Amino acid sequence: MKKNILLGHGSGGKLSHDLINNLFVRYFDNPTLNSQTDSALLKIKGENIAFTTDSYVVDPIFFPGGNIGKLAIAGTVNDLSVAGATPLYLSSSFIIEEGFPIDDLEEIVKTMASEAKKAGVKIVTGDTKVVDKGKCDKVFINTTGIGQLEEKHKNISSGKNIKSGDKIIINGTIADHGMAILSARNELKITSDIQSDCACLNKMIKKVLDVSDKVKFMRDATRGGVATVLSELVDKKNYGINIDESSVNVNENVKGICEMLGFDPMYVANEGKVVIVAGSEDADKIIKTLQKDEFGKNSSIIGEITENHSGKGWITTEIGGKRIIDMLSGEQLPRIC
């Protein structure tokens, strides 16, 4: 008989303990978590740390290329990595709907354990809440991460060393995640073979930082897509951005669905793409490094930082026109991550 989550699994009593031991401790298995104190006790060398949080509410929770658990690890690992930090420790907190199948929860937890292992991070503390049926949608997961930051990387997240002439790089095709989620939603009756690009990028990013000390800025292009990263990057700055649309790689099937439904791939979410701004002298070296990595095969230089039109991003379209890169107004796709 299939077992489902009961309200008692969130009570803090016997059922909670059984769930924690049979599922979370079993799969996330490490001495810090296993000690089951309310706070994980950690050691971190160096006084600079990066700290980031995200709650994941993606719908559907299982999608081509991943599930909510993979997303919860990759999203938070990537947020630390783009700050130039080495991701070390994650917390994971579950809000589960009463009646949710324990088999599905196990599948998600297994994926999280395997992704965390691949990325070299440890899930050291957690929490489980159960809400009555109809009061949440299956399962929501928060992961919060701690990374160690070397002094020399501390300006990467603000991008304060960016100057005109710097190149803008992306590690592959865009809009895959958003269109995979959209296709996976039954209501649209679309069938496609689009896979989410959801992946932990920390090892690839480390290779880039190892070959170049000219990385000025990195940001993962999730909600709001590449356009939102670029528009935030130039906001109130004394430089602008020129993007060459023909250099931005988009898979054919993704392009097709975007055209059919009226989405601009530049605004569609990714979960395995990082926008890198780097000194032009190192751009080729970085591209070569990225292209050797499994998550960077289709990397390209998509544009550059300009002295002109400060505070604005411009894109030269494939047919030769020019349009401004604005911040997304309103909602494009809800519950994409």
Added chain:
Amino acid sequence: MKKNILLGHGSGGKLSHDLINNLFVRYFDNPTLNSQTDSALLKIKGENIAFTTDSYVVDPIFFPGGNIGKLAIAGTVNDLSVAGATPLYLSSSFIIEEGFPIDDLEEIVKTMASEAKKAGVKIVTGDTKVVDKGKCDKVFINTTGIGQLEEKHKNISSGKNIKSGDKIIINGTIADHGMAILSARNELKITSDIQSDCACLNKMIKKVLDVSDKVKFMRDATRGGVATVLSELVDKKNYGINIDESSVNVNENVKGICEMLGFDPMYVANEGKVVIVAGSEDADKIIKTLQKDEFGKNSSIIGEITENHSGKGWITTEIGGKRIIDMLSGEQLPRIC
């Protein structure tokens, strides 16, 4: 006209930015948060840190003595404090139901800012997700915290130095939070003047650690109540616990509702109570220190660690009987925190 949360507030685009700036940055205001990088960059002295996470799904979100925001700060601050750590930084992540009144969200955020300020912690990073109407219940909040841990306090969370003869102390009346929440739920048609005990205990706990180096263990008695803390404490240990029920303070109105509805106060949730195990030589000193604090006025010694009946907790009831302290099985009150 009253404004409500729209799906677009979770898009990562313009509406998200407006919400972040007009609400979160405005109230949580500190340079780290204000820089709005995806990861907060922090400095922590010493290599030992404590790290803890909790998602708050309390129903109702406003209750006598607090709201979900106060709970989200106090709960996580207390988890760090009972590990013997000094709480420093919090993340806050919101999952909000489409249509939720922005005025209510502002009230919650204001409370969080004020509680964080009182406790001396900074909210340095955050996340906002919006789900379609009916897919969550108003608002859920995750807070994850980092504290600094001095070497000399690192055995407090495991309780490894506990020995028989140590005294068990609690800082006041129990079961207030659980019964306040229950009374606040409309379905029971109970009116009472019970207030939740929800409070940040870090300053009180610091005073205790300053006067005594004989604190062997601390744990906040939330879900599952004092009984669950005690039953976890003795589980698989070579010592037992004797509790004297007549020394456990319970407010008269709380006792009344518990009796009426068949709840045992020992299993009802608290949000401002810490169970302290300390060497008997320091017990009186600790009680005096607690009683001088606003959150410790009704502190008492409720029992002691025993050589006998190892692995078991026993309670001597007010009428002179004895019963075992078991772990809560099943659900007592869902969505209490």
